Amino acid sequence: MFDTVPERFRRGILLHLYKNLMPDPGSENPLILGIHGPSGQGKTYQCQKVLEEIDAHVVTISGGELESVEAGQPAQAIRDAYKKCSQARSRSGANYAPASLVINDIDAAVGEWGELVQYTVNRQNVFGELMNLADAPTVVEARSVKRVPIILTGNDFTKLYPPLVRAGRMHSFAWTPTPAERQDIVAAIFHELSPEECDKLNWQFPDQPIAFFSHLRSQIFDDAFWHHIDHVGVHEAFCQIAAGENPRINSRISVQMLSSMGREMEDQGRLVNHLMGQ
Numbered sequence: 001m002f003d004t005v006p007e008r009f010r011r012g013i014l015l016h017l018y019k020n021l022m023p024d025p026g027s028e029n030p031l032i033l034g035i036h037g038p039s040g041q042g043k044t045y046q047c048q049k050v051l052e053e054i055d056a057h058v059v060t061i062s063g064g065e066l067e068s069v070e071a072g073q074p075a076q077a078i079r080d081a082y083k084k085c086s087q088a089r090s091r092s093g094a095n096y097a098p099a100s101l102v103i104n105d106i107d108a109a110v111g112e113w114g115e116l117v118q119y120t121v122n123r124q125n126v127f128g129e130l131m132n133l134a135d136a137p138t139v140v141e142a143r144s145v146k147r148v149p150i151i152l153t154g155n156d157f158t159k160l161y162p163p164l165v166r167a168g169r170m171h172s173f174a175w176t177p178t179p180a181e182r183q184d185i186v187a188a189i190f191h192e193l194s195p196e197e198c199d200k201l202n203w204q205f206p207d208q209p210i211a212f213f214s215h216l217r218s219q220i221f222d223d224a225f226w227h228h229i230d231h232v233g234v235h236e237a238f239c240q241i242a243a244g245e246n247p248r249i250n251s252r253i254s255v256q257m258l259s260s261m262g263r264e265m266e267d268q269g270r271l272v273n274h275l276m277g278q
Contacts, residue, residue, distance in 0.1 A: 004188040005046045006181040012173045013050040013151070017098060020149035030171045031134045032150045032164075036107070036157040037175040040209030042185065043153045044104050056098035057088035063109030063154075066126050075125035078103075079140055082133060086145035102151045111159030127161040134169035177210065189213050190253060197255040205262055216262055217253075224249040 016033040019025055035043050051058050059081040066074045078101075085099040110123045130150070133140070137147045157165055157172060165172060177185060187198040190213070205212060228247045229237040240247060 004042075004185055005049050006177060006184060008178075008181065009042075009046050009175060010050050010053075013047060014054070016151070016171065017054070017056070017100060017149050020147060021098060025147060030167065030169055031137045031147070032130065032152060032170040033173060034152045034154070034157055034165060034170045035173045035175055036154050038209060039155050040211035041175060041177060042210045043175055047102065047151060047153065051098075051100060051102075054098045056100050057085060058100050058102055059084050060102045060104065063103070063105035063107075066103075066106070066109040067122055071122060072125055074122045075129040078126065078129050078133075082148055082150075083140055083145060085148040086140070089146040089148070100149050100151055102153070104153045105155075106152045107154035107156050107159045110161075111154070111156065112161075127164050131164055131169060134164075182210070185210055186213050189217055190258070192253045193255060201255050201258055201262075204259055205266070208262075208266075212262070212265070216258055216265065219261055219265070220253055220257070221249070 012033070012035075019029045020031060035047065037043065048058075061077060061081055065077060081101050085101050089097045089099045110126050133150065138145055152170070154160075164170060183199060183202050186202045187193070187195060190198055190201065193201070201213075225247065228249050232240070237247070
């Protein structure tokens with residue numbers, strides 16, 4: 001089930017959780033793990049799969065939730081999420097009960113992007129709240145809580161407030177799959193293909209992120225679903241699913257089919273970029 005997660009990525013997540021959930025984690029273990037790297041390389045998905053593996057109680061905040069017309073609301077949302085995770089650990093009655101607060105795409109929301117940034121008190125409060133939790137992880141709003149490891153994901157952490165990303169508060173984990181890791185991920189996405197076929201597909205699209213291959217597989221199934229709807233008729237197709245019947249679709253996959261569809265996707269992407277003036 002978790003074979004799409006490279007061992008290096010899985011190791012980084014599990015070690016961070018393990019060290020922070022120990023009864024005595026010690027001051028040398030940063031509370032925050034920052035996973036950063038190019039977009040579309042599976043950071044959020046793989047993090048989710050590893051947390052599912054250990055059945056962790058997870059509260060997730062998206063970058064879009066870190067801004068509000070109400071001053072202080074995003075920082076309060078972080079505190080509330082942290083307390084919720086802490087309470088989940090307390091209810092279990094065990095110090096090792098896994099729980100984690102995950103904040104995705106944090107740099108997109110509060111990063112330093114020059115003229116694109118709207119500087120608000122919320123942005124300052126978010127950084128201040130995360131630094132406060134990193135420095136005092138067992139006290140929130142003057143009340144004792146259980147320590148909860150925090151995971152941040154983003155593309156470029158050089159855009160974040162430098163005191164937050166320093167070694168004592170955050171362990172920085174740069175993620176870009178190696179060629180071997182990339183090959184393993186593509187093979188897991190297209191498990192119907194042979195290793196040689198997956199290798200051929202991988203090297204046909206060397207500049208594409210992992211998300212490209214996931215989208216490619218999704219597109220194959222979209223075409224199969226549409227063929228089914230077109231074959232049985234729209235009314236009958238929707239009646240079937242209303243009756244709880246899953247469609248029987250032909251989802252045969254070949255490297256030739258994927259190569260052709262992948263090239264079409266690349267052409268569409270170039271057209272979109274051209275129309276947008278990029």
